[in-house]
Amino acid sequence: MSAQTRQMLLSLLVALAIVAIAIAVVTAQFGPTSAAELEAREDRLRERQELQEQRLEQREELREERQER
Amino acid sequence: MVTGDLVARTQQVEGLVEDLTRGNVTEVKVVLASVVLALACYQLVLIAVGYGKLRPSFLESGPASKAHRAAGDTILVLVVIVALMCISYFEVEDDEALHVASAIGLLVALALKVAVLRFFHGLGRFLPYLGMAVFALLAVTWLTSAGSFLADS
Numbered sequence: 001m002s003a004q005t006r007q008m009l010l011s012l013l014v015a016l017a018i019v020a021i022a023i024a025v026v027t028a029q030f031g032p033t034s035a036a037e038l039e040a041r042e043d044r045l046r047e048r049q050e051l052q053e054q055r056l057e058q059r060e061e062l063r064e065e066r067q068e069r
Numbered sequence: 070m071v072t073g074d075l076v077a078r079t080q081q082v083e084g085l086v087e088d089l090t091r092g093n094v095t096e097v098k099v100v101l102a103s104v105v106l107a108l109a110c111y112q113l114v115l116i117a118v119g120y121g122k123l124r125p126s127f128l129e130s131g132p133a134s135k136a137h138r139a140a141g142d143t144i145l146v147l148v149v150i151v152a153l154m155c156i157s158y159f160e161v162e163d164d165e166a167l168h169v170a171s172a173i174g175l176l177v178a179l180a181l182k183v184a185v186l187r188f189f190h191g192l193g194r195f196l197p198y199l200g201m202a203v204f205a206l207l208a209v210t211w212l213t214s215a216g217s218f219l220a221d222s
Contacts (some may be wrong), residue, residue, distance in 0.1 A: 003129075004129060004131055005132075007128050008132035010127075010128075011132060011133060011136035012114065012136055014111070015111055015136065015140050019104050019108065022100075022108075023108075026099060026219065036092060038091065040161045
């Protein structure tokens with residue numbers, strides 16, 4: 001491999017490193033605000049709310065049963 | 070009829086863009102635009118070596134110019150992809166006038182640069198000015214969109 005080819009390949013490797021660093025820095029800025037992450041967070045919240053509603057309903061049913069007795 | 074086809078096709082492209090980015094269209098656009106800006110900064114260094122303005126011992130002007138051309142081709146592809154994402158997915162709004170103007174200027178400057186490189190070799194003396202114009206327009210386009218988005222986030 002000639003010196004010029006080696007220099008060019010190294011220059012392109014530096015370019016690749018710059019691309020990788022740019023992606024890492026910008027992605028780190030976003031944090032957990034990506035649409036997929038937000039969607040997952042909303043799903044978890046919805047599940048929790050549904051569970052709370054179920055518990056409330058069960059309690060009300062139990063209360064009604066007690067009152068009937 | 071034609072309008073209906075156009076609307077259907079636009080919706081198809083929107084769906085494709087959303088599928089490819091898994092719903093993170095803005096984020097992917099910001100990452101790609103930032104990669105382009107980072108590469109553009111590196112391009113300035115490479116072409117400074119290519120024109121002999123910088124003379125590092127580890128890099129000669131020939132390889133620097135070739136690397137500049139390769140990175141430039143990559144930048145061109147990325148700019149076209151980001152521009153297509155912008156046009157197909159985002160609507161043009163009044164308060165984005167500077168972004169739209171600089172983006173159109175960037176595409177024109179890039180087209181001129183490619184035309185000079187491929188067809189009008191006699192106009193090669195204008196390449197440094199075109200290159201600087203491309204870099205300046207790229208910086209303004211990034212600052213008015215991705216830069217402000219990153220500052221907000």
